[in-house]
Amino acid sequence: MTFDFTDKVVLITGAGAGLGNACALAFADAGAKLVITDICQQSLDRAVVDLASRGAEVLGLINDASDCADVSAMLDSIIERYGRLDIAVNNAGTATPLQEFHEVGEAEFDRVMGVNLKGVWLCMQAEIRQMLKQGGGCIVNMASATSRNTYPNASPYVTSKFAVAGLTRTVAVEYADRDIRINAICPGNVATPLVVSLVEDLSVLATKHAIKRLGTPEEVANGVMFLASDLSSFSTGSLLEVDGGWNAI
């Protein structure tokens, strides 16, 4: 299936690497006008060059999704460049090294919750303020298979992703009658830089999935594009599992 996002203004946070980058490439190939952000200048620059070389119209912003002033400036830059924001993919996320619950430090908990939960909260607020002004829009939050399931020794991450699911659902209901759809995608494991940095043996991760392999970034991007497209026009407040059957086991 091919998607058509011609001339849609699409924001993807944390798009310098991993799943966000795969989403950016997919939206670019579908004709979108992109805004990509990342906290890492090198990753952002690489992604902007890559997207521009494919002919995409792209605005790259160095940005911390967990910082209120940064997020506000991000929206200002989007409106200055494109005048509107049609679709936002709140993808930026992080994790702690696997660690038993009683060993996790407060700073690590705050860091993960700051990016994964507060970041989504701040971005959604700024995006929705703009979408209300322009009369609608569509938001996809990057949740996780662990938004509904356990992952021992990853308590800050799991806590943040359960919270993203709850936030997505309740905010979706608040704006459902104002033409703003808000959904979340719940991927299983994909061998992104984040996962590779945390897990030594990826073959163990594969066994968590009924399909007995990891997902690909493109498979996750397909789910994101479905939720961002009119094909999902009757979906809001939903959590779409793209997890190789992890949550069905």
Ligand SMILES: NC(=O)c1ccc[n+]([C@@H]2O[C@H](COP(=O)([O-])OP(=O)(O)OC[C@H]3O[C@@H](n4cnc5c(N)ncnc54)[C@H](O)[C@@H]3O)[C@@H](O)[C@H]2O)c1
């Ligand atoms: N990879 C997986 O298996 C998997 C599974 C489920 C959910 N997710 C979620 O997908 C999202 C992306 O994960 P990934 O695996 O691609 O990670 P990744 O680390 O490979 O890529 C994340 C990108 O986000 C950027 N980033 C980090 N903190 C940021 C911040 N505060 N502001 C802006 N950018 C920031 C990083 O610099 C990086 O370029 C995360 O929300 C993650 O929780 C990943």
